[in-house]
Amino acid sequence: MTYKIAILGASGYTGAELVRLIAGHPQMEIAALAANSKAGKTMAEVYPHLRHLDLPTLVTIDEIDFAGIDLVFCALPHKTSQEVIKGLPRDLKIIDLSADFRLRDPADYEKWYGNPHAAVERQADSVYGLTEFYRDQIAGASFVAGTGCNAATGQYALRPLIEKGLIDLDDIAIDLKAGVSGAGRALKEILLHAELSEGLHPYSVGGTHRHLGEFDQEFSAIAGRDVRVQFTPHLVPVNRGILVTVYVKGDPEAIHGALRDAYADEPFLVVLPFGEQPDMRHTRGSNFCHVGVVGDRIAGRAVVFAALDNLCKGSSGQALQNANLMLGLDETTGLMGVPLYP
Amino acid sequence: MTYKIAILGASGYTGAELVRLIAGHPQMEIAALAANSKAGKTMAEVYPHLRHLDLPTLVTIDEIDFAGIDLVFCALPHKTSQEVIKGLPRDLKIIDLSADFRLRDPADYEKWYGNPHAAVERQADSVYGLTEFYRDQIAGASFVAGTGCNAATGQYALRPLIEKGLIDLDDIAIDLKAGVSGAGRALKEILLHAELSEGLHPYSVGGTHRHLGEFDQEFSAIAGRDVRVQFTPHLVPVNRGILVTVYVKGDPEAIHGALRDAYADEPFLVVLPFGEQPDMRHTRGSNFCHVGVVGDRIAGRAVVFAALDNLCKGSSGQALQNANLMLGLDETTGLMGVPLYP
Amino acid sequence: MTYKIAILGASGYTGAELVRLIAGHPQMEIAALAANSKAGKTMAEVYPHLRHLDLPTLVTIDEIDFAGIDLVFCALPHKTSQEVIKGLPRDLKIIDLSADFRLRDPADYEKWYGNPHAAVERQADSVYGLTEFYRDQIAGASFVAGTGCNAATGQYALRPLIEKGLIDLDDIAIDLKAGVSGAGRALKEILLHAELSEGLHPYSVGGTHRHLGEFDQEFSAIAGRDVRVQFTPHLVPVNRGILVTVYVKGDPEAIHGALRDAYADEPFLVVLPFGEQPDMRHTRGSNFCHVGVVGDRIAGRAVVFAALDNLCKGSSGQALQNANLMLGLDETTGLMGVPLYP
Amino acid sequence: MTYKIAILGASGYTGAELVRLIAGHPQMEIAALAANSKAGKTMAEVYPHLRHLDLPTLVTIDEIDFAGIDLVFCALPHKTSQEVIKGLPRDLKIIDLSADFRLRDPADYEKWYGNPHAAVERQADSVYGLTEFYRDQIAGASFVAGTGCNAATGQYALRPLIEKGLIDLDDIAIDLKAGVSGAGRALKEILLHAELSEGLHPYSVGGTHRHLGEFDQEFSAIAGRDVRVQFTPHLVPVNRGILVTVYVKGDPEAIHGALRDAYADEPFLVVLPFGEQPDMRHTRGSNFCHVGVVGDRIAGRAVVFAALDNLCKGSSGQALQNANLMLGLDETTGLMGVPLYP
Structure with a gap:
């Protein structure tokens, strides 16, 4: 049919x-x-x-x-x-x-x-x-x-960790880098090639980006309490792609294990080996999302990465x-x- | 099977x-x-x-x-x-x-x-x-x-015109613009991002590019006489894509008609309406080739364009x-x- | 003062x-x-x-x-x-x-x-x-x-040749590649980063670009007769820079000599050694113009290049x-x- | 002389x-x-x-x-x-x-x-x-x-805050984005245009980047105790520029005031009005460094930004x-x- x-x-x-x-x-x-x-x-x-x-x-x-x-x-x-x-x-x-x-x-x-x-x-x-x-x-x-495309990327990095209670809910910072197509085919000065190429800038900082509404709703629902994350999006001179770098407090290997388990049967979510990081360019034009975890030199801290194509x-x-x-x-x-x- | x-x-x-x-x-x-x-x-x-x-x-x-x-x-x-x-x-x-x-x-x-x-x-x-x-x-x-990827692009623009005897064989200039992936994953200084971005340069000029061997062989075979074209490739800061701008002497509408007829049943060759020009970015990642013809203000001259993805x-x-x-x-x-x- | x-x-x-x-x-x-x-x-x-x-x-x-x-x-x-x-x-x-x-x-x-x-x-x-x-x-x-910035670049390549009578005035094709800042800080869809990057396209082709008015005026005045050139501008994903690739009929070495002589005392015009070609990225942000000449394998034909920063x-x-x-x-x-x- | x-x-x-x-x-x-x-x-x-x-x-x-x-x-x-x-x-x-x-x-x-x-x-x-x-x-x-160019950028954002005791020394995360020229004119696959453009990736993560040696040395010396920051560099498809996004705990306005005071007489350090963020493209090719502070929606947290040209x-x-x-x-x-x- x-x-x-x-x-x-x-x-x-x-x-x-x-x-x-x-x-x-x-x-x-x-x-x-x-x-x-x-x-x-x-x-x-x-x-x-x-x-x-x-x-x-x-x-x-x-x-x-x-x-x-x-x-x-x-x-x-x-x-x-x-x-x-x-x-x-x-x-x-x-x-x-x-x-x-x-x-x-x-x-x-x-x-x-x-x-x-x-x-x-x-x-x-x-x-x-x-x-x-x-x-x-x-x-x-x-x-x-x-x-939201940003909201999806952040959630792929964080939902299983919140669900399993593996991270400190009061200390989550999502540093996001997004390609320009996320802003749409809109006639705005900041989206012109001459303005956007050869640079990179933060926008909607300090807790003002609207996708925070989704983070608040979803993370709080999972945690059963209010969760508020820090979130700093940056616009990068790339057509497609989102990469989040998420700073969390928790055991890096446990975090990696939770993500690997959560996505084991998912057709589009690929968890990289522990210690490897994804790159937004490796998901371009596809429905795949790459997730990675790295332990920090400071004990009890991890950096979680997720990358996907914002349009796909x-x-x-x-x-x-x-x-x-x-x-x-x-x-x-x-x-x-x-x-x-x- | x-x-x-x-x-x-x-x-x-x-x-x-x-x-x-x-x-x-x-x-x-x-x-x-x-x-x-x-x-x-x-x-x-x-x-x-x-x-x-x-x-x-x-x-x-x-x-x-x-x-x-x-x-x-x-x-x-x-x-x-x-x-x-x-x-x-x-x-x-x-x-x-x-x-x-x-x-x-x-x-x-x-x-x-x-x-x-x-x-x-x-x-x-x-x-x-x-x-x-x-x-x-x-x-x-x-x-x-x-x-050759350059040779293919030039031939899509020119073969039907030579075959039909529509253009002056002694006055053909192919100005080609090619993305960087055509040079392969090779460790050459000129292919570094910092060297290549924010610029555009000609290379292998004056009749020295090896794909001329294919042009010579193929165009001469079709014409039944020696044909030598001018060919100037340029490297552009784009991952994929080739665009040729071909300067020919002949009747623009006849040229357009010949291309339209030649490619009428081809699944991957798309001839644009007369007077329109293709753009390499519109074939990215695909097996399609876009061909266009524009008449010049000087009577009896036309510019023929063809664009495709060099890797595909x-x-x-x-x-x-x-x-x-x-x-x-x-x-x-x-x-x-x-x-x-x- | x-x-x-x-x-x-x-x-x-x-x-x-x-x-x-x-x-x-x-x-x-x-x-x-x-x-x-x-x-x-x-x-x-x-x-x-x-x-x-x-x-x-x-x-x-x-x-x-x-x-x-x-x-x-x-x-x-x-x-x-x-x-x-x-x-x-x-x-x-x-x-x-x-x-x-x-x-x-x-x-x-x-x-x-x-x-x-x-x-x-x-x-x-x-x-x-x-x-x-x-x-x-x-x-x-x-x-x-x-x-005009395009008009300037083309004239730097051609004026001394026309003045000295070194080239066929009826067979001049200027293939121009221009960075995006030439279009100004204008809110046009085609100037958006997502539209412009990763591609290259011709525009105002076939003798319709307004800078042709300058070419016609200036070249005709020098030659003492009507001169009409072919001119195909292309927009490239680069902030600053113009490169012209000019196809002419004439003796390559004589052409190079004429340019070298004409610009010998000019503080901003740099003529490259015979056989070398300029690159728009090498003039970025400056008031310099680089000019080069290459002889074609077809006798009596040359390709003349000029590159400069369109904004400067x-x-x-x-x-x-x-x-x-x-x-x-x-x-x-x-x-x-x-x-x-x- | x-x-x-x-x-x-x-x-x-x-x-x-x-x-x-x-x-x-x-x-x-x-x-x-x-x-x-x-x-x-x-x-x-x-x-x-x-x-x-x-x-x-x-x-x-x-x-x-x-x-x-x-x-x-x-x-x-x-x-x-x-x-x-x-x-x-x-x-x-x-x-x-x-x-x-x-x-x-x-x-x-x-x-x-x-x-x-x-x-x-x-x-x-x-x-x-x-x-x-x-x-x-x-x-x-x-x-x-x-x-180090990364080390300089991070220090411009943080030194006055550590000196004045304005931030929690145990909770500093520096998320850094750097243009490609910082890696030098080196023949590495990852620096090729085709590999680097249209993406963005983290590298030397988890506390392994060598510029951490400088952060450790300098911040500890100022604080009079061991200071260890988190540091995640990312490589962006831009020729020149570094932007740091620094997550700190402290009073945003006090932080802004300290930076403004520290750099009041500096010829090259420009502190933006409170709540504004710099962009690496606005320092390109220059010796200026732009610094900005934004307060987060979570009380007692601030994001500090600094941007400069890595080569200059x-x-x-x-x-x-x-x-x-x-x-x-x-x-x-x-x-x-x-x-x-x-």
Whole structure:
């Protein structure tokens, strides 16, 4: 059977990445592509690397007849997403890639995003899309909220450690380095090549980055108490990739063991031998996440690393993995592509 | 049926690219990986991006039992390649990715490469691997010589024009821009990041680049007379990609028509609408080649562009395409991956 | 004596580059910085790399009292520039870095830029700012029009050859590669890091690039007949730098000799030994231009190369060089900074 | 008066950077350039960006007559440096840029570098070259050991805080990001463009990086007790630049105040307003260091940032600043060049 897929917000990077991945999926067919600002254009005009594919012309969301659609990926900006999803049929399978449904508590949403949530009823409804930790719920869900790409990377490094009580919960610092595509195809001065290349800078520091909302929610839920991490994201002149360097207090070998055990059967999570560190370039273009642990010279301290491709495993790849689960397909279908290197 | 594949020279970039592509091929299995200098290591040690794959450990070429191998990719440096291939079983299906068997005339080989050919008998034997123009011969061959990546790109822009007699054969200038992976994983000062980034420089100028041997051989054969082109390669700070800008004298629209017709049924050659130009970044990581034609303000002159990924369509992707033909498989098997962008 | 300088359009890249250069000039002092859209801000806010300098706050152009100003650099966008310059005192020394006063014939201006010129009287007035060829006129002028950065690079490669009648005027192709800062600090999708890195693409091809107006004007004037060159610019993922690869018909050694002679006493033009080629990275951040000539294997053909930093020698450095002349200073004052490498 | 300068190890990046800086220094003249492996070549051959300068040809160290030399910069690899310096006249003014004389204790040297020190007598002799904190000693010294570039950056962020007792000495984590030129012009696979671009990776993690020897020595000396920091360097695809992100426990505003006070009169240290963060790209090519402090959402925690150009302020610029002091010149002579941006 072939499932008919619609992508809303197809003109952004996560939309284009979904098209790339679905083009190689044996049981999905792209039935509709929406991008209000580019409606009427072909995908080849918006993304010439997709030129050889036979794709539907971009339309507005209103033009789509959702009756014929099996699953919708919603790759719209946050805030827009909640407005659109509010109006979609309740029985439609939806995966939202925006930030709108990641936080379960409306107050948390308002705190981090600055506006009251416009679709609170669907917010309650959604399953958090970190596949490895919400697999069963996702398989049974009709509405899944994709995680933040930074939030996913940090959680891959930390969840098993918090769950097992292996680290000091009051002393966690996540130093994150992220490639530029995470900021989207947005016309901002800081994203210009001449501004961004040949440098590296921190942003949203001191506890102001919105993905902290996800860390707070998830880590606190696992720990059964409030957990607050330090988090410093940096923008690096690289197209794709996230690397987290996490400073924790705990036994390095126990930490490594917990990660190795937690991910032993995971198809996309690769734990490196103890003492080795991952590199974001080794996951480029793929759905894999590499995790590593190194013990510090100071006893009782470890550095945990995780690396993944923000557009794929951090966003559109995760979304497709969840879609496979929701449609009853093998979770890895269409996602086993090897990283592109160099 | 699954074909057993050996890759000789698996530790270079074209070797790693073959592994990447074959990992997604439904009817091939990597049975042996050889790299004399890294024998005993795992591929994960040499290329961590392949870490999740279950691959044979690297061995020396001598350790391989070719009896159980259906097809060999030889991704060795030139000169080494001829020595090795000389010793391989004559009935073995071989695709050589080096420069050793591209030139049919031993004198031409010696002129461009500076040493007498050590396997002249096999040189006579080989089929030139530019799939779209040697398809039938390749399908029936047991020994195929992959083209130079620059040579392939230039030929995609020019062969149909020469064939149809549409351009002045005495006035062809190919200005080529190539990404760094074409130079291989070689320890040369000029390939260091600090030396190469933030600049762009010509090399092997004035008619000294060895791929001219292929242009001379192929263009002269098509034209039925000696054809000598001007050729200026430039090295650009980009990992993958080749773009040629070809200055020709002829009618632009006729030129565009000839290219469109020649490639109408080709699965990997995409001719852009008249007046549009390709970009090397839109073919990254894929087996596609984009071709474009623009008319100059000076009547009777055109600029022809072609862009492809040097490691894929220019080398390992071409090799796999040829392997499919030699094994009686659909030519596109394992090669329809969408370019990675951004 | 210290000259008081005003920069109009100080928030663009050429404005910032002027500040960088003038900060090291022993006889100039920045008295006013205007940028209408950023008026009220400090330069440190707009360009943090200038943070340590003691600079005037940005104002609107109207706020400047030109009575106290010895020389104005006008680094505004074209079209805006002519409107502003029209209103400046006639006796003020002005160097315009925009495209507005490069073409002497109002019809040519309108042809290439699409609108009638708003300050025709000043257009007639201006001296073309290619220092090495208009030195005496510049020294005596009060109004100088900076050249296009691409136009400057091409002219450094070709002017002496045309002047001496050494090349076929009907067969000149300029293949140009330019870094991104030439496009300015403009919010265009194509200038985003994620769009621009890891690729290279042609633009304004087939005789449509506006700098052709300068080539036509200058080369025809030298030759005493109409000269039309082919010109294909390409955008490369590099911050600063232009390299031209020029295909000409003529005797390579004679060509090299003519360039060597023409630039023998020039402080900023460096002609490489015959057969060597320049690299844009070797002029980065400096006012130097490297020129090279290689003979082709086809007799009677040569490839001429020129490389410079588009923001410095191609624009703001040239402007300062001209300012030195106009103020009676040594032409090289403040401009001998060594290229930054790597 | 003009001082005659010799540079030993002129073919490395720090050697070339010294040439660049000294070329603009009004009271220094390069009298000798040594590079044993490239002796006989011109600097133009080794570094074409220096082509326009009139420089002595490269010689071996033995060929230099030190009698006519006022000051020597020793830019040799570590271990080689101690062998060479051992043989230099004792009364010669020397600035060593290698790692050989940074650690005062021979046991520390052996621990971090793995071999016994070959010039222990001179080791005792040397002054640690962190100008702002050893100014008086440097001014009176004849032998100064330049600091590690990473070590300098970390110390600029932390020394005033340790001195004033403002932070918890048992909880300091330095997450460092460094551009590639810090690794020198070395033929290592990991430094190739194709390997390094489009990624970012940690190295020498867990307390193994040799610059920790400097942190241990200096921080312990200031604190009057053993101080051990965590330190994780990362290599980023950028030519020049270091950024440290330092996680500390202490009052953010007090920390900012201490840094502001400590650097109030420093010509090259710029403390940003509270809550702002520096960017390595804003110090490129200059001798400036930008320092910033941000308070975390967790009370009593701060993140301190420092950014500088590893080749300039982190190495050759620091060396020249020290040379100025040793020669009785104004410390800033030849060092006020504005950062190159973009």
